Amino acid sequence: MSCQKFCVAFLHWEFIYVITAFNLAYPITPWKFKLSCMPRNTTYDFLLPAGISKNTSNLSGHYEALVETKLNSSGTYLSNLSSRTTFHCCFWSEEDKNCSVHADNIEGKAFVSTVNSLVFQQIGANWNIQCWMKEDLKLFICYMESLFKSPFKNYDLKVHLLYLLLEVLEESPLLPQKSSFQIVQCNCSVHECCECHVPVPTVKINYTLLMYLKITSGGVIFHSPPMSVQPINVVKPDPPLGLCMKITDTGNLKISWSSPALVPFQLQYQVKYSENSTKNMRKADETVSATSLLVDSVLPGSSYEVQVRSKRLDGPGIWSDWSTPLTFTTQDVIYFPPKILTTVGSNVSFHCIYKNENKIVSSKKIVWWMNLAEKIPQSQYDVVGDHVSKVTFPNLNATKPRGKFTYDAVYCCNEHECHHRYAELYVIDVNINISCETDGYLTKMTCRWSPSAIQSLVGSTLQLRYQRSSLYCSDVPSIHPISEPKDCHLQRDGFYECLFQPIFLLSGYTMWIRINHSLGSLDSPPTCVIPDSVVKPLPPSSVKAEITVKIGLLKISWEKPVFPENNLQFQIRYGLSGKKVQWKVFEVYDAKLKSASFPVPDLCAVYAVQVRCKRLDGLGYWSNWSTPAYTIVTDIKVPIRGPEFWRIINEDNTKKERNVTLLWKPLMKNDSLCSVRRYVVKHHTSRNGTWSEDVGNHTKFTFLWTEQAHSVTVLAVNSIGASSANFNLTFSWPMSKVNIVQSLSAYPLNSSCVILSWMLSPSDYNLMYFILEWKILHEDNEIKWLRIPSSVKKYYVHDHFIPIEKYQFSLYPIFMEGVGKPKIIDSFTQDDEKHQHDAGLYVIVPIIISSSILLLGTLLISHQRMKKLFWEDVPNPKNCSWAQGLNFQKRMDIL
DSSP states (O other): OHHHHHHHHHHHHHOOOOOOOOSSOEEOOSSOEEEEEEETTOOOTTTSOTTSOOOGGGTTTSSOOOOBOOOOSSSSOOSOTTOOEEEEEEEEESSOOSSSOSSOOOTTOOOEEEEOOHHHHHHOEEEEEEEEEETTSSEEEEEEEESSOOSOTTSOOEEEEEEEEESSOOOOSSOOOGGGOEEEEOEEOTTSEEEEEEEOOGGGTTSEEEEEEEEEETTEEEEOOOEEEOGGGGEEOOOOEEEEEEEOTTSOEEEEEEOOSSOSSOEEEEEEEEEEOSSOEEEEEEEESSSEEEEOOOOTTOEEEEEEEEEESSSOOOOOOOOOOEEEEOOSEEEESSEEEEETTOOEEEEEEEEETTEEOOGGGOEEEETTTEEOOGGGEEEOSSSOEEEEEOSOOOOOOBTTBOSEEEEEEOSSOBOSOOEEEEEEOOOOOOEEEEOTTSSOEEEEEOOGGGTTSTTOEEEEEEEEOSSBOOSSOOOOSSOEEEOEEEOTTSOEEEEEOSOOTTBOEEEEEEEEETTEEEEOOOEEEOGGGGBOOOOOEEEEEEEOTTTOOEEEEEEOOSSOOSOEEEEEEEEEOSSSOOOEEEEEOOTTOOEEEEOOSOTTSOEEEEEEEEETTSOSOOOOOOOOEEOOOOOOSSOSBOOOEEEEEEEETTTTEEEEEEEEOOOOHHHHTTOOOEEEEEEEETTTEEEEEEEETOSEEEEEEOSSEEEEEEEEEOSSOBOSBOOEEEEETTGGGOOOEEEEEEEEEETTEEEEEEEEOOOSSOEEEEEEEEEETTOOOOOEEEEEETTOSEEEEESOOOTTSOEEEEEEEEESSOBOOOEEESSOOTTHHHHHHHHHHHHHHHHHHHHHHHHHHHHHHHHHHHHHHHTTTSOOTTTOGGGTTOOTTSOOOOO
């Protein structure tokens, strides 16, 4: 029997038996509530706050617990095992001070604890509890704190929370089975404070959380009545972030903050602030739904301290913790706004309140300065109040950077002094040109713009924004309130480049540049672009160039690009091929043409040719130039003429024969059109008639002259035929004795030029031209010659003449009938010094004239200086009293 009693006592000591019946779980409120467990017959005066009923019957039939246990407080059994105390556990709060719930009394539904403990029999057990849902909507937290310090130092406080998430709370008379509850151990500190964390899936924050507490304190186990809550109704946001204060443009103090980003509902905010100034002190507490609050009547030299907290706006919720206090002190001179960012041509205004030695200066005594260098006219002042002055700047120009300062400093000053504080004025030219072009495949549009006009605005970011209309552009582009940003990338040339792909060819893209800065945002004037109107076609393909045979024109042909399908105009540029081509341009406006021909000055040169195209209506851009095409040099026509030629005659007196050697210079391309394959010498005599000899590419040919007259012609032959115009030369015995050149003179100008002049006698023969020969005398070097027109009587010969050498000059008259007798001289004319002096006059005379002008100017300047020197001490009668009565124009005799 004793063993049975011992076993029962042991079970009572180790376990708690709970007899449960409940009507409704305690609804957790957004504010704190208490859990109290007290003996049934205990007086509550020292346990419960004022207002809670002292009648123990209030506890009957409500949330109560029956706990039967034995307590071994020192390792030995207490002697009074049979002594038992019944405890009642219930929830109550400041708002509902009855230790009960709002439900009908039902017999037999209570929690009762029976404890073998003198301490708990005397004072009971009480805890403060608050539960909330974290802002991230993932964690439910219950915080509990004991109201009385536990006398059981040898026992740890242990708390477990048992919970169950239900989609719908069933109104059942029985608590769900204990096995269906999940259990979490709470974190308890040495100060008998515990925090319980319950993970709640985000999708179940609208479910009902049913739970109860299992508390072990001093070796005694307490079970709380069941509690219920919907986590969404007890969300506790984090404190507001980014709290700041600043003076607004209207002179008010703006308190602003950022709301937490994770809450799924709107918040309300409670702001408490205090003001401390030389005039007054005030405290305020305001609740707002916006994330800012304006405080008026701000004075210089005032100090403000602010804190903010937040809570759900609509529906239940818990106030967040207060934010960290922020202090803000206004300056002795208040500018509002303190900084202005604006555009060229706009009008802006600054306001100012000036405090000097704890006294606010009257607005009528305030003056304004710009950069402390330019006083602003009073016509731009306005008196807003007794202490607020206003200045307005109309039609502003762009700010010119001054060293590291990229703004104009605006000073608000007293009549006699200026405070070192100033307002900053940034004026930016936002006229940014945006140019766009659509590629030749009509698949993308590239837009470019330069930020050079606003590079001086430090800390700014630039962004292209656009809005696309369904069709075309409006007459006056405007900035649309709904727009999209476009990523643009900085290129090496300093331009930003933005790519639109895909594109709508006929849509209107209204775009502008937004300048974002801490002082605000500015927008450039909008421009509207239709992709179809800014097409840059692909360059023409299959470009070919040639010089047409026989006609002699430069002909270019091409193929137009597939896109766009509009009519196109073409532009051809051509030039002689080389490192630096001097281009010439030829326009083609007929969209149907695929080729063009036009004359060029040199038919035997290689031409580089390129073609580009553009819409005929003028919209869009010129395409890139096509890949260059080059002409090939070929024979275009027969040579224009044959070569100029001369002869050398070698006489053999023994055989009475003359060998004639013909000499000619190779024919140039412009004359041969464009090459010479061979030369042909054509002979004509009265006895033998006419015959020809092919001499190939040689430029020298010798034949025997045996008849009275022998005519020869040299023809140039290319792949097309022989030259049509040729030079003829007739060798005639009788004509070789005709002498019409009376005199020949040679005058050397310098080592590279000699002047030759001659005189002719009348003749009945038909003179065609002259041949001039020259060579170094007594040397068998090569003879040089040139053809001179018959009308010329003086000629400048350019060659390299050696001064110490003697030269022989021979002048041959050439008639149609043959070559006349030459005039030959072996030295320069004796009066060459005269000509040399005459030539020197052209240099000496200008030097003499320039020297004379310079000397005259020097004399005039010297004359003025001497006049000033000598007459400096002559008194002015108007300034000297003793000289006012004298007549300086009248002669006075000198005694």
